[in-house]
Amino acid sequence: MGSCPCFGLKKKSNVKSAKARDEENKNRKSAESSNDVSECCSGNGPEENPKEDGESPHKARIFTFRELATATKNFRDETFIGQGGFGIVYKGIIGENQVVAVKRLDTTGVQGEKEFLVEVLMLSLLRHSNLVNMIGYCAEGDQRLLVYEYMALGSLESHLHDVSPDEEALDWNTRMMIACGSAKGLRYLHDEAKPSVIYRDLKTSNILLGEDFHPKLSDFGLAKFGPTGDQSYVATRVMGTQGYCAPEYATSGKLTMRSDIYSFGVVLLELITGRKAYDDNRGPEKHLVDWARPMLREKRSFGRLVDPRLRGQYPGSCLPMVIELTTMCLREEPRQRPKAGDIVEALEFLSSKQYSPNVFNTVNTTEVESGASPNETTAILPKESTRERAVAEAKLWGETWRQRRLSEQSSPEEAYKL
Secondary structure (H helix, E strand, O other), rough: OOOOOOOOOOOOHHHHHHHHHHHHHHHHHHHHOOOOOOOOOOOOOOOOOOOOOOOOOOOOOOHHHHHHHHHHOOOOOHHHHEOOOOEEEEEEEOOEEEEEEEEEEEOOOHHHHHHHHHHHHHHHHEEEEOOOOOEEOOOOOOOOEEEEEEEOOHHHHHHHHHOOOOOOOOOOOHHHHHHHHHHHHHHHHHHHHHOOOOOOOOOHHHEEEOOOOOOOOOOOOOOOOOOOOOOOOOOOOOOOOOOOOOOHHHHHHHEHHHHHHHHHHHHHHHHHOOOEEHHHHHHHEHHHHHHHHHOOOOOOHHHHOOOOOHHHOOOOHHHHHHHHHHHHHHOOOOOOOOOHHHHHHHHHHHHHHHOOOOOOOEEEEHHOOOOOOOOOEOOOOOOHHHHHHHHHHHHHHHHHHHHHHHHHHHHHEEEEEE
């Protein structure tokens, strides 16, 4: 990993650079004609902040392999950041001390090459404050590298699952903020991007954190453009990470946007519990969703779901709502799962209800028994705030109760099915 046989052997750099650019153009044409992107590569990607004429905010820079080898100190171990399914990520410095992340893809198999093509196309089309920004790429010879903005705080996975006993766990307010920002990225992919995009790889390791824990979705190598015309799903080979795949997708290969919603529900469950989506070390409890389902159905068990490292420091009055939202995302019937836009609206409200240990009036024992935080304190809200809260809650939970009543009329046993 520290060696780089091509580095230092390149004598005619100008000729090589021209060849590299020719090869890049071929690769880009290949990406546009591949099965993954054939439906929509001619469309223009949406812009969150449109630029003036003449500017191209999506144009990626083409790097030579020498440039990226230099930026990462020849891919030394000291620049290693992490490893994904199809490559290793290094920290590098380009230009005038610009810190970047460089992913060197494993191209020994077909999937690595395919991921490269898809990700270059996706991140050239897509731009949002909750999606990681691709700076450029390299496709010189058999080398395939992607260059991203550097996310200083690493992944959500590391902050949830790789915390030593002497380190402080993520607090409740930060967890809800991360959930809300991640949902906004998903809403952009589903509802605002033209064409729409199914992420297909939503998990805590792909949620990267920048300054002030601002979350961004990353790694779009498995992404698919959404169904077109009369189609309601995309038929594809099952890909993804164990513990996150929606059951209908895992069994049939039929991919929809609601498949992403299920994965988001798993991420929410990880944020609530502090547990991994799949953990071999937990034996019969290794599948997080299977372990949590009985408790998701019983309000008195909600407190048992909460990450013990929070030490009761969370707003107990909001906990049932967060769990209800998680339950909705994890429904086995895809059509009953909420849309990304609805999730954002719910989480914006829930993240506004911040835990504060120094407000008046502690919760009573009834609230504790129903899953409330034993350390929560509640302020007396002004009438206007109370009204806004009531409206938001009614809008969010009204649909759930209507669906339950309809289910009760048709089949009492199905009334509380997740």
